[in-house]
Amino acid sequence: MRPCGIFIAVVFSYFPVHSYHLHHPRSANDTLGVSQRRAEAVKDAFEFAWSGYHTYAFPNDELRPVNNSFTNSRNGWGATAVDALSTAILMESQDVVTTILDFIPSIDFTVSKSGTLVSLFETTIRYLGGMLSAIDLLDGPYSYLLQPSRNTTALERQAVSLATRMKFAFNTPSGIPANNLYFPTDTYDISVPTGLAVAGSLILEWTRLSDLVRLLDFADLTQHAEEYLLHPRYTNNKSLPLPGLRGTDIDLRNGSFTNVRGGWGGGDDSYYEYLLKMHVYDPEQFSTYKDEWLKAVDSSVSGGMFSHPYTRPDLTFLSSWNGPKPTDVTGHLACFAGGNWILGGIVLGNQTLVELGQQLTDSCAETYSATITGIGPEGWTWEVDDDDIKVDNQFYDDNGFNITSIDYDLRPEVLESLYYAYRATGDPKYQEWSWKAFQAINATCRVGSGFSSITNVNAPHGGKFTNFQESYMFAETFKYAWLIHAEDSKVHVGKGEAQNWVFNTEGHPFKVRAKQIEGH
Numbered sequence: 001m002r003p004c005g006i007f008i009a010v011v012f013s014y015f016p017v018h019s020y021h022l023h024h025p026r027s028a029n030d031t032l033g034v035s036q037r038r039a040e041a042v043k044d045a046f047e048f049a050w051s052g053y054h055t056y057a058f059p060n061d062e063l064r065p066v067n068n069s070f071t072n073s074r075n076g077w078g079a080t081a082v083d084a085l086s087t088a089i090l091m092e093s094q095d096v097v098t099t100i101l102d103f104i105p106s107i108d109f110t111v112s113k114s115g116t117l118v119s120l121f122e123t124t125i126r127y128l129g130g131m132l133s134a135i136d137l138l139d140g141p142y143s144y145l146l147q148p149s150r151n152t153t154a155l156e157r158q159a160v161s162l163a164t165r166m167k168f169a170f171n172t173p174s175g176i177p178a179n180n181l182y183f184p185t186d187t188y189d190i191s192v193p194t195g196l197a198v199a200g201s202l203i204l205e206w207t208r209l210s211d212l213v214r215l216l217d218f219a220d221l222t223q224h225a226e227e228y229l230l231h232p233r234y235t236n237n238k239s240l241p242l243p244g245l246r247g248t249d250i251d252l253r254n255g256s257f258t259n260v261r262g263g264w265g266g267g268d269d270s271y272y273e274y275l276l277k278m279h280v281y282d283p284e285q286f287s288t289y290k291d292e293w294l295k296a297v298d299s300s301v302s303g304g305m306f307s308h309p310y311t312r313p314d315l316t317f318l319s320s321w322n323g324p325k326p327t328d329v330t331g332h333l334a335c336f337a338g339g340n341w342i343l344g345g346i347v348l349g350n351q352t353l354v355e356l357g358q359q360l361t362d363s364c365a366e367t368y369s370a371t372i373t374g375i376g377p378e379g380w381t382w383e384v385d386d387d388d389i390k391v392d393n394q395f396y397d398d399n400g401f402n403i404t405s406i407d408y409d410l411r412p413e414v415l416e417s418l419y420y421a422y423r424a425t426g427d428p429k430y431q432e433w434s435w436k437a438f439q440a441i442n443a444t445c446r447v448g449s450g451f452s453s454i455t456n457v458n459a460p461h462g463g464k465f466t467n468f469q470e471s472y473m474f475a476e477t478f479k480y481a482w483l484i485h486a487e488d489s490k491v492h493v494g495k496g497e498a499q500n501w502v503f504n505t506e507g508h509p510f511k512v513r514a515k516q517i518e519g520h
Ligand SMILES: *[C@@H]1O[C@H](CO)[C@@H](O)[C@H](O)[C@H]1NC(C)=O
Pocket: 149, 150, 151, 152, 153
């Protein structure tokens, strides 16, 4: 691995070849000053959005920023507050941290306040992940943000309460958890299969919880379920996915996959993400997970999923898998993969992986620069050879892809991968791209008392506002936009195999289990 971080960023900025994006060469002090100002500007936007939520929506789940109203799409437990906590801690927004810490002990996780169904997956990554991260940060390098005589005991108690309440999800014949939990009677529909990303993305949170409170059953439940994913069986095994890749739906009764379609996009994504991140969490216990992850990457590259558009062979998108062959469809969610592959390259000391991840990241960033708003779309498709192109289309000819879903839901994945690319290479172009993307989001999605999803990234002003602000904007979008400029943050992705922190799929940093190394 090349060393990373501010040192390289500073050195690069002396060489015109690496500062082509700058209007004029900058000195080392300027570079640091620019980063600090940008980090401060992202923090300002975060605090503006927090203030709108706190004024008009707290303690409900989400703000409707256009008319200062609110929604409760996550069972009414205050999703935005819990999701915002780890970001507020990293940014050292003391007032926000104190407000959320005062609030969390009052949540009653045993009863859904809104709706009868609780999503095991969403609840785990947002609420449980947010609280576990806060425990690690406040018991660790950010302890000075706890008020005198305060501690993290209430957070632990709430985390245990929530996970204990959801444990019945695993009480299926196979042990594969149900996702849609009917809280009034602790039941679920056994005939509804569970998705790969659901079954494979709980393990980091539930294992961290077990380690923190020394109760093994949370880890055991998720690790048992993961065995079906590591050793898959298929209901119809006539055409199987490539080695390392998986189908999408899993039968709760016997743990078999009921289909073979999949890839790195929504519904499958964080299974692959967590194979690697469990290795980061503890390379000894989870080394076989890393082996499966590497197989998935290798199959994706050799199996035709690492795909280049005919009109833009310089770009690379990850195709989906649909039965016997790849289909050239992807989207914003799958853009996490670039950063994930880069993280794999860092912790495995494999420069090839870093470069493959950079290709994916750079191409996802191009979906942003291609549009009128400077924000990338939700979904797109492309063609690998010219015979397939049916329609004469200037946007396609210029950009190499064709937008199939044109909205933007305040998603973080492109900013997330740019962050990993910057950590691995120190190349300041990643800071520039992230800054441009964040400015575009701020210019287009900011409305009323917060930020809203928009309906059309390729129309002036983004089409219409949907008047909805997802909680993950606080957990992830603001966090990754900020971290890439916050050179002295204490939770950065490290330079080599050993890491101090690993981010869950909602952007909440957890302390790793293995022997702790000092920050850098
Ligand atoms: C944490 O704080 C609570 C309330 O102040 C107190 O009852 C408890 O003993 C403290 N726990 C620890 C481990 O200090």
